[in-house]
Amino acid sequence: MNIIHGFEYTGLSVNFFLWGVLATVTHVVIGWFLVYTFTDYHPKWGAFGGLFPDFDVPFGFASGYWEWFPFVHRGFVHTPVFMVVCVIVLIGLGYKKKVWIPFSIGFFSHLVIDTFSHGGIMWFWPVNKTFYEFFPVAHDPEVEIIIFIFIILILILLPKRDYLNY
Numbered sequence: 001m002n003i004i005h006g007f008e009y010t011g012l013s014v015n016f017f018l019w020g021v022l023a024t025v026t027h028v029v030i031g032w033f034l035v036y037t038f039t040d041y042h043p044k045w046g047a048f049g050g051l052f053p054d055f056d057v058p059f060g061f062a063s064g065y066w067e068w069f070p071f072v073h074r075g076f077v078h079t080p081v082f083m084v085v086c087v088i089v090l091i092g093l094g095y096k097k098k099v100w101i102p103f104s105i106g107f108f109s110h111l112v113i114d115t116f117s118h119g120g121i122m123w124f125w126p127v128n129k130t131f132y133e134f135f136p137v138a139h140d141p142e143v144e145i146i147i148f149i150f151i152i153l154i155l156i157l158l159p160k161r162d163y164l165n166y
């Protein structure tokens with residue numbers, strides 16, 4: 001069985017595509033929302049960090065086709081260790097001051113969301129390769145729609161925020 005982003009993948013289908021789009025939107029929206037609501041950083045960095053771990057999704061397809069392929073979806077890319085590596089790279093690049101902070105908020109939210117979805121992630125990789133999954137409802141479409149409605153309501157109720165322009 002091949003799990004793509006918590007979805008039991010049995011072949012390409014419209015359902016799988018729509019499900020994947022919704023799951024992706026969830027990560028982007030929540031990363032954006034957290035940074036927008038709780039920091040002064042530009043929320044695009046939260047959206048980017050929220051999306052980033054899923055650049056390994058193609059690994060899931062590849063490992064389904066080629067058994068020798070060493071990387072999988074929700075492998076090391078979906079771990080706190082890899083998040084720290086990304087932060088070090090961002091700081092090393094000297095990239096626009098402290099964008100690693102909103103990036104990490106987005107990235108971390110991705111790890112938490114995936115923990116609350118089928119499959120979970122390896123929180124303690126490489127020490128312990130157990131996948132931790134709790135109460136897996138996060139990528140259920142009904143739950144995602146409720147989250148979107150909740151976020152929209154909060155955005156309507158909150159005063160508009162200013163953020164740093166980078």
Ligand SMILES: [Zn+2]
Nearest residue numbers: 005053054114
């Ligand atoms: Zn993910």
